[in-house]
Amino acid sequence: MMGRVTLRNLAAHKIRLVLTAVAVILGVAFVAGTLIFTDSMNKQFDELFSRIGTNVAVDVRAKKVVGGDDDGMAAQPVPAAVLKTLRGVEGVKDPKGNVNGYAAVVGKDGKIVGTAQNGPPQIGTNWTTGGSYDLASGRAPQGPGEVVIDTRTAEKGELALGDVTQVLTAGPPARMKIVGLVDAGNLMGATLTGFDTPTAQKLMLKPGYFSDIEMGSSGPSQEELRDRVAKVLPQGMEAVTGDQLREESKSDVAQMMSFFRTFLLVFALISIFVGAFIIFNTFSMLVAQRTRELALLRAIGAARAQVTRAVIGEAVAVGVVGSTLGLAAGAGLASLLQTQMGDAGQGGLTFTATPVIASYAVGILVTVVSAYFPARRAAKIPPVAAMRDDVALPQRSLRIRVALGSLLTLAGAGLIGVGLAGDGGGNPAIPVGAGAFGVFVGVAMLAPVISVPVLKVLGAPAARLMGSPGRLARQNALRNPRRTAATAAALMIGLALITTVNVLGATMRASIDEQVDAQFGADYLVQSQGPGGVNAEAQQKIKDTPGVVAVSPTYTAKAKIEGKDAFYVSGDLAALAKAARLKLVSGSAGGGPASIMVDEDTAKDRGWKVGTPVPVRFADGKTESLTVAGVYARSDLIGPRMISQQAHLRHTVRPTVGLVVVDTARADASTKAALDSAVKAYPNLEVADQATLKSDARKQVDGFVTFLTILLVMSVIIAAVGVINTLALSVIERTREIGLLRAIGISRRQLRRMIRLESIMIAVFGAVLGMGIGVAFGAALQNALADQGLGVLAVPYGTLLVYLVVAAVIGVLAALWPAWRAGRMDVLKAISTE
Numbered sequence: 001m002m003g004r005v006t007l008r009n010l011a012a013h014k015i016r017l018v019l020t021a022v023a024v025i026l027g028v029a030f031v032a033g034t035l036i037f038t039d040s041m042n043k044q045f046d047e048l049f050s051r052i053g054t055n056v057a058v059d060v061r062a063k064k065v066v067g068g069d070d071d072g073m074a075a076q077p078v079p080a081a082v083l084k085t086l087r088g089v090e091g092v093k094d095p096k097g098n099v100n101g102y103a104a105v106v107g108k109d110g111k112i113v114g115t116a117q118n119g120p121p122q123i124g125t126n127w128t129t130g131g132s133y134d135l136a137s138g139r140a141p142q143g144p145g146e147v148v149i150d151t152r153t154a155e156k157g158e159l160a161l162g163d164v165t166q167v168l169t170a171g172p173p174a175r176m177k178i179v180g181l182v183d184a185g186n187l188m189g190a191t192l193t194g195f196d197t198p199t200a201q202k203l204m205l206k207p208g209y210f211s212d213i214e215m216g217s218s219g220p221s222q223e224e225l226r227d228r229v230a231k232v233l234p235q236g237m238e239a240v241t242g243d244q245l246r247e248e249s250k251s252d253v254a255q256m257m258s259f260f261r262t263f264l265l266v267f268a269l270i271s272i273f274v275g276a277f278i279i280f281n282t283f284s285m286l287v288a289q290r291t292r293e294l295a296l297l298r299a300i301g302a303a304r305a306q307v308t309r310a311v312i313g314e315a316v317a318v319g320v321v322g323s324t325l326g327l328a329a330g331a332g333l334a335s336l337l338q339t340q341m342g343d344a345g346q347g348g349l350t351f352t353a354t355p356v357i358a359s360y361a362v363g364i365l366v367t368v369v370s371a372y373f374p375a376r377r378a379a380k381i382p383p384v385a386a387m388r389d390d391v392a393l394p395q396r397s398l399r400i401r402v403a404l405g406s407l408l409t410l411a412g413a414g415l416i417g418v419g420l421a422g423d424g425g426g427n428p429a430i431p432v433g434a435g436a437f438g439v440f441v442g443v444a445m446l447a448p449v450i451s452v453p454v455l456k457v458l459g460a461p462a463a464r465l466m467g468s469p470g471r472l473a474r475q476n477a478l479r480n481p482r483r484t485a486a487t488a489a490a491l492m493i494g495l496a497l498i499t500t501v502n503v504l505g506a507t508m509r510a511s512i513d514e515q516v517d518a519q520f521g522a523d524y525l526v527q528s529q530g531p532g533g534v535n536a537e538a539q540q541k542i543k544d545t546p547g548v549v550a551v552s553p554t555y556t557a558k559a560k561i562e563g564k565d566a567f568y569v570s571g572d573l574a575a576l577a578k579a580a581r582l583k584l585v586s587g588s589a590g591g592g593p594a595s596i597m598v599d600e601d602t603a604k605d606r607g608w609k610v611g612t613p614v615p616v617r618f619a620d621g622k623t624e625s626l627t628v629a630g631v632y633a634r635s636d637l638i639g640p641r642m643i644s645q646q647a648h649l650r651h652t653v654r655p656t657v658g659l660v661v662v663d664t665a666r667a668d669a670s671t672k673a674a675l676d677s678a679v680k681a682y683p684n685l686e687v688a689d690q691a692t693l694k695s696d697a698r699k700q701v702d703g704f705v706t707f708l709t710i711l712l713v714m715s716v717i718i719a720a721v722g723v724i725n726t727l728a729l730s731v732i733e734r735t736r737e738i739g740l741l742r743a744i745g746i747s748r749r750q751l752r753r754m755i756r757l758e759s760i761m762i763a764v765f766g767a768v769l770g771m772g773i774g775v776a777f778g779a780a781l782q783n784a785l786a787d788q789g790l791g792v793l794a795v796p797y798g799t800l801l802v803y804l805v806v807a808a809v810i811g812v813l814a815a816l817w818p819a820w821r822a823g824r825m826d827v828l829k830a831i832s833t834e
Contacts, residue, residue, distance in 0.1 A: 020282040020367075022721050023275035024322025025329055028363040030268035030714055032330025035355035037337045038261040043350040044188060045253045049246060054132070056242035057093075057217035058226045060086065063238045065621050066558040066565045076236060076620045077209035077653055085232050086213060091225045095215035099126040101204030101654075102531045103193040104684065105149055106166040106173075107157030112530075112683050113191055114153070120189030122530070124169060124204050127180075127194030137161060138180030144199045148180035150192040167193060168684050169203040170656050172537040206653050214242075236621045266433075267711040270497065272366055273437075274490045274715040277444070278722035279315075279370035281486040285729040287311065287378045295381045304379035311378050315371035316364060323363030327356060398448060405445030412438025416777075420784035436777070440493050443773060447485030447492075451765060452478060458764055462757045469750045472741075473757035476730075477765075484762055487726040491766030491810070492773065494715035495803060499774020500781070501712070502796050505705035507782045510794035512697045516690055519637045522579035523667040524675060525688045526660040532684050533656035541678045542660060547671045550575065552661040555648055560617040561641075562606070568641045570648035571661070573597060573629065576638065579661040583633040586610050591629025593646035602640045603631045616643070618651035636789040662687075719766070720810045727759055727818035738822055739831040752819035756812055763811030767804050775800075 062076040078097070086095045103124025104112045114122050127140050127148055138161050141147050147167055149159070159165055164177050184192050194200075201207050217225050222241035229239040240248075287294070294307055302310075334349055415435030419428040443450075459474030466473075477484050526542055528534055534553065543551040552575035558565050569576065576582075577589035577597075585600050587610035596614055603609065608628050617623045626647060632638075649655055664671050672687060679685040688696065731738065741751065775795055782793045 020279055020725060021318050021322040021325070023278040023718050023725075024319060024363050024367055025326040026714060026718050026721070027268065027272035027275040027366070028323050028326025028359045029329035029333055030271050031265065031362050032327045032355045032359045033333030033337065034261060034264040034268055034330075035358055036331055036334035036349055036351065038257055038264075039352050039354065040334065040338065040348070040350040042254070042257055044186060045257070046250070048186065048188060049249050049253070055216050056214045056245060057222045058229050058239050058241060059212055059214045059245045060229060060233065060237060060239050061212040063236055063621065065617060065619050066560055077205055077211055078213055078237065079234075080208045080210060082234065082237065083210065083213055086215060086229060089225075089228055089232060091218050091220040091228060093216035093218040094130070095213055096128055097126075097197070097210030097213045098128075099197060099200035099205050099209075100124065100211040101200075102169060103195075103204060104168040104530065104532065105153055105157055105159070105191060105193055106168065106683055107159065108163075108165075109158070110683065112168065113157040114189065120187070120191075122191045122193070124193045124195070124200065126197040126200035128197070133182050133184050133192070136181045136183035138178075141179055141194060141196045141199070143196065144174070144202070145176055146179045146196070147176040148182050148194040149178060150182045150184040150187060152184070152187065153191040153193075154178070154181055166683075167203075168532050168682070170531075170533050170535065170654065171203045172535050173682060174203070204654075209653065264711070267714070270493065270712065271714045271718055272362060273440075274493050274718045274722075276366050276370045277486055277490040277493075278718060278725060279318075279367055280374065281483065281490075281722065282725050282729065283311065283315065283371040283374040284377075284486070285483065285726070287374045291381060294378050295383060298381060299383035307381075308375045308379040311371060311375035312368055315367045315375070319364035319367035320360070322367065323360045326363055327359040330355065330359065401445050402449055405442045407442070408438045408445065409442030412436065412440075412442055416780060420780060439773065440489075440496070443492070443769065444485065444489035447489055447769065448481035450769070451481045451485050451488065454765055454768065455484070455761055458768075459757075459761050462761070466753065466757060468746065469754040470757055473754045473761060476734075476754070476758045477761045483726065483730075484765070487722055487762050488766030488769060490722040491716065491719035491763060491807065492770035494712055494719050495767050495770030495807065496773040496777065498709055498712045498716070498803065499771045499800065500777040501705055501708045502799050503775055503778025503794070504781055505701050506794040506796040506799075507778065507790050507792060508701045509698055510792040511790045512701070513694055514792050515636045515789065516693050516697075519581050519635055520579075520690050520693065521581035522661045523664045523689070524662040524672070525693070526662060526675070526679060527686055527688055528658060529684050529686060531656070533658055534660050534685060535657075535682075538679055538682050538685060539657065539660055542662060542675065545671075545674050545678045547664045547666060547674060548662060549665055550661075550663040552576065552579070552663075553645075553657040554659050554661060555645070555652075555655055556658050557619065557648060557652065559619065559643075561614065566641065567639060568596075568643045568648075569638055570643045571645050573642055573644055575661055575663075576642055577630075577632070578663075580635050580638045582635055582638065585631045585633060587628065587630030589630050589632075591627065591644060593644055594624065594626050595629035595644040595647070596626040597630045597632060597642045598628060599634050599638075599640045600631050601634060603628070616647075618648075620651045620653070622651055624651070716810075720814055723759055723763055723811065723814035724817060726762070727755060727815055728821070731755065731818045731822045735825065736831060738825055739827050739829070742825070742827045743831060748823040752815075752823050755819040755822055756815040759815035759818075760808050760811035763807045763814065764804065767807030771800055771803065 060078060060082060062078060080097065083095060083097050086092055101124045102122060104114065104122040107113045112122075114120060129140065133150075135148065136151055138148065154160065157165070159178055161178055161181060164175055166173050167176050180194075182192055182194065195203065198207070201209060205211060215225075215229075220228070222243060226239045226241050233239060297307060297310075298304075331349060331351075338349070412435040415431045415438060417435075419431035419433075419435060455474065455477050459470070459477060462470035463474050464470070526534055526538070539551060539553060542548060552572045554569060554571040554576065556567070556569055558567055560566065573591055573595060574589045577584070582589065585603075587597070589597065591597070596616070598606075598608060608614065608631075610628055610630065612628045613625045614628060615623050615625050624647060626643065629644075662675065667689065672689065675687045679687060686692070738751065742748075746754075778795070779793055782790050
């Protein structure tokens with residue numbers, strides 16, 4: 001019987017439940033879209049790696065001393081003499097040396113094909129017959145003036161066979177003729193450029209060296225051949241099986257995709273969390289409106305458990321429908337994400353069981369859990385309630401709610417503090433996330449108490465300026481603080497997180513500006529957009545530019561210091577100290593060829609002082625004792641340590657200049673124009689002054705803030721749906737009241753205005769609450785990260801004002817349908833409604 005009751009209730013209240021299903025659909029769509037998208041990307045990467053090194057049995061490479069990309073700095077290259085040795089090892093088949101590095105092709109528009117920085121790699125390699133790829137047309141490169149490129153790069157750069165184009169590497173740019181096009185398949189946005197081996201060695205590595213040496217097997221197993229090869233290798237070299245090599249490549253990508261999936265799922269869970277408030281609020285109102293109906297069921301013999309199951313059954317139905325539609329919407333979202341990935345997202349969607357199972361599990365579970373407490377309250381309605389007109393659901397005292405809310409808020413704030421301080425050990429994101437969850441739930445529990453004084457203030461202008469509709473709107477918002485708070489809490493969460501992101505973004509901008517103003521002492525920097533660096537030819541042109549007084553190349557690398565990977569900057573120490581306006585605490589910046597300078601925090605932690613010998617193990621595996629020449633105050637531009645240029649170059653086969661510090665006689669527009677002209681032939685180089693550095697940094701921060709805000713907008717949309725749902729159900733609940741208002745003379749226009757004003761008050765209350773929490777979160781993050789460079793707290797008041805206006809607009813839009821529905825009610829039918 002109760003099953004039929006559940007089905008009839010679903011049919012009778014389908015309009016009311018549609019908006020609840022929308023909250024489920026949006027949350028599930030985010031989850032499903034993330035899983036489908038990452039599954040599709042993983043499959044594309046698997047297909048990409050399946051074509052690479054398929055015939056490799058063993059690979060010989062240098063042992064890595066420090067972590068990092070294998071770009072010639074993280075490990076030593078392999079001498080060509082090793083290749084000759086390997087040809088004499090029994091079982092080795094067709095050994096060949098590989099040369100890999102950075103090589104970018106310039107298109108006909110004069111711009112680099114592909115993303116110059118922080119994008120898919122621009123791969124340069126030596127072209128060998130029988131490698132991983134085949135030529136689609138043309139022939140293999142021969143000599144220093146020829147090159148082959150992949151077909152997709154040629155298409156994007158509007159290049160064809162026989163064209164002469166510029167190729168950028170770590171060395172001087174070269175004009176080369178395209179003699180072949182490579183069928184590389186889907187490289188997911190990467191570009192592929194191939195040279196003959198001597199040219200590749202000269203441009204990307206060093207003559208007489210290979211990045212690694214690969215070989216097949218004429219019979220022995222991979223493990224057996226690896227062991228044979230390892231016996232003839234010089235010190236510092238290692239042999240790995242082809243399976244291990246391929247697994248390492250896949251593992252790196254899998255780790256990246258796992259992080260990306262987790263990152264997106266966090267925002268999906270935020271949307272689901274917001275949706276849970278909507279579902280809870282909707283079922284609470286539906287149960288309240290059906291109190292007499294449920295009491296009659298109890299009166300004719302339905303047990304408490306049956307009533308509970310009936311309401312839970314409705315929630316399950318909503319969850320199933322919402323999950324099904326959310327899964328379909330998730331596929332569309334995944335397709336949209338792929339289009340935003342450009343070339344990296346051209347492989348189509350991959351569907352596995354994981355997103356299907358996760359979608360239904362999340363959608364149904366969240367809906368049922370959110371509806372459980374309203375269902376329990378429904379079961380507590382006594383049968384005698386069916387005889388009364390004024391029956392209402394029993395509600396607990398707000399005192400218990402306030403106590404629990406306060407406890408949760410304080411506990412959540414404490415967890416956030418522990419996570420940000422890093423005192424809890426392990427992953428700090430766990431206590432921070434748990435703490436934020438606790439704060440949100442705690443504030444949501446406190447919101448009914450907070451709402452009363454806040455809504456009185458927010459509603460005062462409407463009550464004064466809008467007359468009766470304004471006063472009625474304020475009273476309606478205050479009538480049921482629990483319902484108002486639950487509706488506002490959904491909007492509060494989304495805007496709290498968006499506000500946190502914006503406060504963090506404004507803080508990053510302000511801190512960077514302060515650092516550049518305080519620490520940037522050079523006239524100009526010439527920096528490379530991408531890993532190619534500033535080549536020697538470009539450095540000479542910069543040096544020869546009229547008005548240039550001094551040019552200082554700067555390097556960045558990693559070494560092992562006291563057993564740990566340590567990032568360092570290298571160059572002329574005196575020039576770097578001047579360029580970064582270092583404040584020396586002790587010693588000097590004019591150390592010898594085996595010098596190291598450290599900031600005072602590092603010196604204090606390690607017990608170092610001027611003259612202390614520091615053993616440093618460089619990327620080539622060799623250890624050299626460097627002497628502390630000076631100790632300086634903390635510098636965010638330089639970092640914790642600098643090593644003399646001579647020491648760095650002694651241990652680097654292929655040094656790459658990341659940027660050049662330029663001092664001029666006069667830093668003015670003409671000098672800047674002259675420098676721009678000097679590097680015009682190098683599309684990967686940029687001349688930067690203080691203003692340029694600030695502008696570049698702001699663009700990166702703005703991109704970061706925009707990206708996170710877009711991901712959080714879904715939760716705001718769900719919250720807006722919640723406001724619509726609450727108002728629509730509220731209109732149905734107050735049908736008789738609305739009829740009486742119309743009967744005593746209130747016009748349809750005034751009625752609609754009343755509902756709009758009520759909606760605006762609820763939305764603005766949620767926004768105020770959320771922005772207050774967001775500013776507090778942002779301030780806490782800034783305080784915790786002050787030692788990491790975020791020294792200036794900045795609150796973007798203008799942006800927050802815009803968000804407040806947007807919240808009011810959301811309130812207006814959310815009220816359109818409920819207000820229209822209220823205005824169309826038949827007065828007599830509304831008055832006669834029970």
